Amino acid sequence: MSEAHAEMGFLRKYVFSTDHKIIGIQYGITALVFLFFGFCLMMMMRWQLAYPGEPIPLIGGLLGETRTDRGAMLPNFYNQLGAMHGTIMVFMGIVPLAVGAFGNYFVPLQIGAPDMAFPRLNMASYQAFVIGGVIMLVSFFLPGGAASSGWTSYAPLAVIATTGQTFWLFGMMFLIASSLLGGINFIVTIIHLRAEGLTFFRLPFFVWSQLVTAFLLVLAFPALQAASVMQLMDRLAGTSFFMPSGLVVGGEQIAAVGGGSPLLWQHLFWFLAHPEVYVLILPGMGIVAEVIAVNTRKPLWGYRPMVYSLLFLGFLSFGVWAHHMYMTGMGTTMSTFFQITTMIISIPSVIILTCLVISLWGASIRFPVPMLFALAFLPMFGIGGLTGLPLGLAAPDAFLHDTYYVIGHFHYVVAPGTIFALFAGIYHWWPKITGRQMNEALGKIHFWFSFLFMNGIFMPMMFEGMAGVSRRLFDPTIYVTGEAAHGLTIMTSWSAWGLALAQVPFIINFFWSMRKQEMAEDNPWQATTLEWATPTPPPHGNFPETVVAYSGPYEYSVPGAERDFSPQFIKQEA
Numbered sequence: 001m002s003e004a005h006a007e008m009g010f011l012r013k014y015v016f017s018t019d020h021k022i023i024g025i026q027y028g029i030t031a032l033v034f035l036f037f038g039f040c041l042m043m044m045m046r047w048q049l050a051y052p053g054e055p056i057p058l059i060g061g062l063l064g065e066t067r068t069d070r071g072a073m074l075p076n077f078y079n080q081l082g083a084m085h086g087t088i089m090v091f092m093g094i095v096p097l098a099v100g101a102f103g104n105y106f107v108p109l110q111i112g113a114p115d116m117a118f119p120r121l122n123m124a125s126y127q128a129f130v131i132g133g134v135i136m137l138v139s140f141f142l143p144g145g146a147a148s149s150g151w152t153s154y155a156p157l158a159v160i161a162t163t164g165q166t167f168w169l170f171g172m173m174f175l176i177a178s179s180l181l182g183g184i185n186f187i188v189t190i191i192h193l194r195a196e197g198l199t200f201f202r203l204p205f206f207v208w209s210q211l212v213t214a215f216l217l218v219l220a221f222p223a224l225q226a227a228s229v230m231q232l233m234d235r236l237a238g239t240s241f242f243m244p245s246g247l248v249v250g251g252e253q254i255a256a257v258g259g260g261s262p263l264l265w266q267h268l269f270w271f272l273a274h275p276e277v278y279v280l281i282l283p284g285m286g287i288v289a290e291v292i293a294v295n296t297r298k299p300l301w302g303y304r305p306m307v308y309s310l311l312f313l314g315f316l317s318f319g320v321w322a323h324h325m326y327m328t329g330m331g332t333t334m335s336t337f338f339q340i341t342t343m344i345i346s347i348p349s350v351i352i353l354t355c356l357v358i359s360l361w362g363a364s365i366r367f368p369v370p371m372l373f374a375l376a377f378l379p380m381f382g383i384g385g386l387t388g389l390p391l392g393l394a395a396p397d398a399f400l401h402d403t404y405y406v407i408g409h410f411h412y413v414v415a416p417g418t419i420f421a422l423f424a425g426i427y428h429w430w431p432k433i434t435g436r437q438m439n440e441a442l443g444k445i446h447f448w449f450s451f452l453f454m455n456g457i458f459m460p461m462m463f464e465g466m467a468g469v470s471r472r473l474f475d476p477t478i479y480v481t482g483e484a485a486h487g488l489t490i491m492t493s494w495s496a497w498g499l500a501l502a503q504v505p506f507i508i509n510f511f512w513s514m515r516k517q518e519m520a521e522d523n524p525w526q527a528t529t530l531e532w533a534t535p536t537p538p539p540h541g542n543f544p545e546t547v548v549a550y551s552g553p554y555e556y557s558v559p560g561a562e563r564d565f566s567p568q569f570i571k572q573e574a
Ligand code: HEM
Pocket: 042, 045, 046, 082, 083, 085, 086, 087, 089, 090, 094, 149, 150, 151, 152, 280, 407, 411, 414, 415, 419, 457, 470, 471, 472, 473, 496
C-alpha cells in the first residue's frame, strides 16, 4: 500500500486525498473561510442595526441596486444576510470545523488507527460539503437573492419565497448527505479501529464526544433531509405537505390546496435542529476536556460520570425538540412533556461542566493560550446554558420568544462557547498538525480581545431581549423598545467590529508560524494520549509502528512515576 502512495501527484495528494489528515485540513481551511464569510455577513447586519438607513461604509456602493438603495441596505437584503449567516455558521462553519476537521484529524490518531474506516467515503463527505457550500454561495447572485426566510426556513413563508430558497434546499441536501457519510464513518472507525488495549473506558473524552456526535448526525439529520425534499416538492411540484389551503398573501389567494401543515415543518426541522445544537457543542466539550487534562497535569475528575452524561445527553436530545415551539399553541400536555424533558436534559451538561471545573481544583495549572480559551469556555458555556433554562419553560418563553434574549443565549453557547473551544483546539494541536509552535504573545492578544468583545456583543443582547426588542428586525428603532435600547445596539455593533480586529493577530500567527524554521517536538505539551505518539507532523499511515494502549487516557502525576505524565502508549514498569 504505502509504496503505491509514494508517487502520488499533487491532485491525488492534496485535492482528492483519502488520507484523513489531509481531509481534516481541507475541512478545516474550507470551514474557516466560510466562518469568516458568515462573520462578514453579520458585520453588515450590525451596521444596519446600529445606523439604520445610513449607507454602508466602504462596500455599500458595490452591492448593487437590488441589495442597497444609494448604499443603504434594503430590508430584503437584511433578511438574506440573517438567514445565510445562521445557515453558514451552523452548517458550513462550526459542524465542518468541529467534526470534519478536528474529528477527522484526531479521532484516528487518538485511537491509534492508520486512517478512518472508509477513506473514500471520507473524501466523498468532504466533496458533498463543498458542493453544498458552493450552491449556498451562488444563491446570492440569483434574481431575488439568497434564501431569506431565516435559517429555520419555516413554511409557508419559505415555500412562497424566491428561488434562493430552492438553492438553500438543494444546498442543505448536500450538506446533510455530507454529515451522514461522515457520521457513519466515525461510528465504524471508533468501534472497529481502536488500537490493541484501547478499551472504551480508555478512550480520550474527545473521542467519546465525537462518537456521540456521530450518532446524533446519523439519527437526526435524515428528518431534515426528508423535510427538505418535501418543501422542495411544495415549491416545485405543487404538493402541499406544508402549505395550508386558503392562504392569502398580499390580497391574493395562493393556489395550494390539500391542507398541508406548516407545523409539520417545524416539528421536522427541530427534530434535527435540537440534536444539532449538541453537534455544535459536544466536540467543543471534548476539546476542552483534553486541553484541561493536559494543562492541569491531573486526570479528569469524574471521567466516567462525564461519559455517562454524554451518552444520556445524546439519547435525550431526541426528546426535547418542541421546546422551540411553545408559542404554536400545542396544548398543555405536550408543553408539559417538553418542559420536563428540557429541565432533565440540563442535568448532564451541568455534570460535565462541574467535572471540568472540579478538575481544576488543587492543580498547578499551566496557562498556555489553548488553556486560556478552554478556561474561558467554562463560564461562557455556563452562561449560555443557564440562560436557556427560562426559554425551556413555557411561561417565561412567552415573553422571551423571538427576542434578542434568544440570540444572546444561543450565541453564548456557540460563539464564546464552541468557537473558543475550537480555538483552544487549534492552538493545542497546531504543533502536531503543522510541526510549528504558534507565537504565545500573539495568541494572548487574540484571546484577551476576543474574550472582551465576545461579551461586549452578546451580553447587551440579553438585556435588549428582556427589554422586549425583537430579533430578525431590519430597523429596531421603529419600535419604542428598540429605540429605548438603541445605545446597547450600537455598543453591540462596535464590539462586533472589534471582534473582527481581534482576529488579526490570529491570522498573522496562522501564516507566520508556518514559515518558522524550527520544528516542534513530537509531544510538546507532555501529553498522554495516542496522537502524541506519532512523529510530527504525522506521516501517511500515522504510526510507524503499531501502537498499543497500556493505560487510561489521563495518567498525569501518577504517584511513584518518574515524570508527571505517563503516556498511554508507553508501558509502565510495575
Ligand atoms: C462570533 C460572532 C457572531 C456574531 C457577532 C453573531 C451575530 C448575529 C446576529 C446579529 C444575528 C441576527 C439577529 C437578528 O437579526 O435576529 C445572528 C443570528 C444568528 N446567528 Fe450569529 N453571530 C455570531 C456567530 C454565530 C455562530 C458561531 C453561529 C452558529 C454556530 C451563529 C448562528 C446564528 C443563527 C442560527 C442565527 C439566527 C438566524 C436567523 O434568525 O435565522 N452565529 N447572529
